[in-house]
Amino acid sequence: MNKNNANFAPLTPVGFLRRAAETCPDKIAVIYGEQRYNYKQFYQRTCRLASALKKRGINRGDTVAVIASNIPAMLEAHYGVPMLGAVLNPLNIQLDSKTISFILQHGEAKVLITDCSLSPRIQQALAMIENPPLVIDIKDNNCKDGELLGELDYEALLAEGDEDCDFSEPQDEWQSACLLYTSGTTGNPKGVVYDHRGAYLNALGNMTSMGLNQNSIYLWSLPMFHCNGWTFTWAVTAACATHICLRKVDTAVIYQLIKKHTVTHMCGAPIVMNMLVNAADDIKTKFDHTVELATGGAAPSSTVINSMEKIGFRITHLYGMTESFGPSLVCSWKQEWSELDADERVGKMARQGIRYVTSEKVKIAHPDTLQEQPWDGHTVGELMLGGNTIMKGYLKNTQATDEAFRGGWLHTGDLGVRHPDGYIEIKDRSKDVIISGGENISSLEVEQALYKHPKILEAAVVAKPHDKWGESPCAFVTLKQGEVASSEDIINFCRDELAHFKIPRTVVFGPLEKTATGKIQKFLLRQQAKELE
Ligand code: AMP
Helix, strand or coil: CCCCCCCCCCCCCHHHHHHHHHCCCCCCEECCHHHEHHHHHHHHHHHHHHHHHHHHHCCCCCCCEEECCCCCCHHHHHHHHHHCCCCEEEEECCCCCHHHHHHHCCCCCEEEEEHHHHHHHHHHHHCCCCEEEEEEEEEEEEHHCCCCCCCCEHHHHHHHCCCCCCCCCCCCCCEEEEEEEECCCCCEEEEEEHHHHHHHHHHHHHHHHHCCCCCCCECCCCCCHHHHCCCCHHHHCCCEEECCCCCCCCHHHHHHHHHHHHEEEEEECCHHHHHHHHHCCHHHHCCCCCCCECCCCCCCCCHHHHHHHHCHHHHHHHEEEEHHCCEEEEECCCCCHHHHHHHHHHHCCCEEEECCCCCCCEECCCCCCCEEECCCCCCEEEEEEEECCCCCCCCCCHHHHHCCCHHHCCEEEEEEEEEECCCCCEEEEEECCEECCEEEEHHHHHHHHHHHHCCCCEEEEEHHHHCCCCEEEEEEECCCCCCCHHHHHHHHHCCCCCCCCHHHHHHEECCCCCCCCCEEEEEEHHHHHHHHH
């Protein structure tokens, strides 16, 4: 018995859109302000994009970078680019120009589709590149004044393409579909590569975990650049549901849209929940249905879960990382929890949970021996994952890939316990990252920026708990002999070196505690940072 066209087709998330266009062409697929596209139009626009790129010489395996907010063009790129067999590289819109230029060069982007509201930073980034990509500007009513950087705009590009298209891609489901850069523990971001199969499966995992169906209305409060919006860019389409695009996370607008469109689902890091809960009463437009909100990226507090429930949201806690296509664990609701008192119930919900239906392997294990730890709720080990929704590897970085996949498991660098009911709870991190407002910040990158300061002798950066952002970078520095500098000096210096969300909010001066071998004892600094007011 052989694989043939009748019994095998490569899995691809692009197939979800083909099906939606075929089965519910008139259904509203995308809403953005006053703009509406039904599924037929959505599909035709992605076909135009794929075919126009093809005419411009983009082929299988080429990288197409996109830097944009959650606007329709960004969503369309999630189909038009992989449909062509090319690789979609969404960039974080908050990055500084140096990092953007690094990514464009490292990922060898042939095309950059850029939101014109970001023009100044993108222009600087492009100026640093010897062979810059073809630049396509996305014009939008919201960025009338943004300078156009390329030779044509997005709509003109679409006009070059054909709306009837039939690309036979991917030819293999293991083909690369996306490239996402993550601030790991090293200074330069690492390029995580996704295949079509993993993207397809993880999207279906989301659909199941969050109960998306054709009546769902999904509001884009989570950046699409973050793990392809945790693969909801494809999950919502798989369900033939409606995407509501949103340029900016503005609490008042979110409340209005929830009411206006009867939003049923949204996602966001705990910071989004904090913003919604703490919004002034006059912008909290009341709604009388329940909104399913998936949160992850950092652990939500029990208090915020409780407060969100009181204003009409039902919270589902997800865990994942860029290397695992976003969500891999879900704190699946158990009927018996409804009998618990409020504190105990939200305590259970604040755990990271059990593996997704599409996720094959998970364990809490000893990081060196890989031996699974007992499910006793207190023996800490490293969370390890495996299966079909794990990245192919890091682009052009075999060493980091081998390290991440040591012993046949993806090492997450997160430390946790497994409870007797099988639910996982994250307690700490062994990796050197700071997670602020759901964004990863590499401590090393901030330290490297600090070391450029002429008065700094030594620097170490750790996470400090922060009420609003969850964590913020806290810098411990030792100045060179005889030098004087204030916190403001140091912080202002970092403004020229780093994206704004990476700038230390606190600077502590003094000698840094070291081990006998001269290694800075970061765990002591982390404790110190926790105790600072
Ligand atoms: P990123 O690759 O930017 O998505 O960041 C992934 C990291 O975010 C994980 O390795 C965790 O350290 C953290 N993270 C994600 N989800 C959660 C969660 N639900 N609870 C605690 N930490 C989380």
